Amino acid sequence: MIETEMFYEKVSPGSKEEQLYSSMIPMGRFGQPKEIAAAIAFFCSEEAAFITGQTLFIDGGVSIDRSLIAIAR
Numbered sequence: 001m002i003e004t005e006m007f008y009e010k011v012s013p014g015s016k017e018e019q020l021y022s023s024m025i026p027m028g029r030f031g032q033p034k035e036i037a038a039a040i041a042f043f044c045s046e047e048a049a050f051i052t053g054q055t056l057f058i059d060g061g062v063s064i065d066r067s068l069i070a071i072a073r
Contacts, residue, residue, distance in 0.1 A: 003030040026061030 001007060001021050007030070011017050022030060039058050042048055057063045 001025065001030045002036060003032055024062065025059075026064065029060065031058060031060055 011021065022028065036058055039056055043051065043056070
């Protein structure tokens with residue numbers, strides 16, 4: 001989940017639904033638009049010139065198997 005106006009059109013700030021979504025993110029918070037923009041800027045930069053065919057998950061750890069997170073703690 002990315003904290004945007006569109007997100008809050010569907011989910012009320014401070015609601016139980018917002019808390020539920022937040023609890024499903026291992027980092028414990030919603031992503032910020034600037035974090036998505038930074039990843040895009042990196043892939044458009046010369047520093048990423050040799051990177052090809054990658055999928056980048058910018059999801060605060062949601063895509064990671066929860067059992068791996070428990071082991072890491």
